[in-house]
Amino acid sequence: MTDDFFDFLEEPTLENFSKARKCVIENENYSPYSDDIKNLERFLQEEAYEEALATNNINLILSPRAHMIKKYAAKQLGNEEAEQAEYFLAHRILEGIQSTGDGSKAQPYKVLRVEDERDFLGFIGETLKMQSLVKEEKTYDLITTESGKSIYFDITECYLKVASFSFEDMMDSLGIEEELKDDSNENSVSIPPKVEKKKWWKFW
Template sequence: MREHLFTYLEQPSLETFMALRQAALSSEGFDPYSSELDGISALMEAGSWEQVIETISKSLFPNHLLSPGAHMSLGFAYHKLGREKESRFEQVVYTALLDGIKSTGAGTEEQPYHVTRTSDEYDLLMVEELRPTQQALIKKDGRAYDVMTTESGQKVWFDITEIMTLLDRRLGIQPE
């Protein structure tokens, strides 16, 4: 999976991003609903930068490699410790991952964005300065979508079919 990441960073395109995404989704042990980073905000508020780095670094492969927010937090922790080279690298990865998600669609029903984790949806909305007020799961034509309604009433569509399939498998739910 790392080789896919470096290929994407060196040659950013929809094709290399989707290859990276597919590598993550098919990686053994990948869990799009894992919770290893749930306590990161508290660690950051406490200024526990070494622990932030350790916690995120342990969970990057395979669960958070494509999570823009994980890379942003990691980069910030490196910055707080004066490790600017690592901080800049994480900022590059953060930006590239957001660009990759944006390249997958337009956020419309006809062209939804493709994400690897639900947290990616919030990362993208944040960078677009859209504040979500409602989230709905919609199943349509054999696909699953998260539809986020923003304060302005705009609906932003995310195709989560693959991550829902992984969740169903983990829970032992048979496909419909």
């Protein structure tokens, strides 16, 4: 993983980003709905900045949000070098996601975690209005933004990883309330976005 990750950092091509993604997906510890991001956020709540900055695992290495959290932690510690490095990593990964498609159904963006979708929306200046799960040959998150755009994210690898989960477990892992609205498309479930209390370290 290390070589592929650094290849991507040095030469941020779609090919190198795809190799880095593949290494994450094929790792036995990859879990797209893990609590790793929540744990990092808890460190911020507890002002445990050293712990946040030191936390690394396969589920965080290509997470823009993880690196932005670590950037904030580094800033609180007065570690300017680490702050700049984490900011660079976050934006390099967001640029990598952007290279995977154009947001259309034919060329959806590819992500490794549901949080990546929210981070990417902020990166391109959009805000989530409605999220729909679309299951066809591939599995997509279809995001309708406040500006009226429809943006597709390919979450096929994420979905396959948790295929053994029950539907209820998957919805719970996504932090989604039980209230669902059925779309006219039997392969689509429209999900109202969960309203979360704005965190004081919100980045996007």
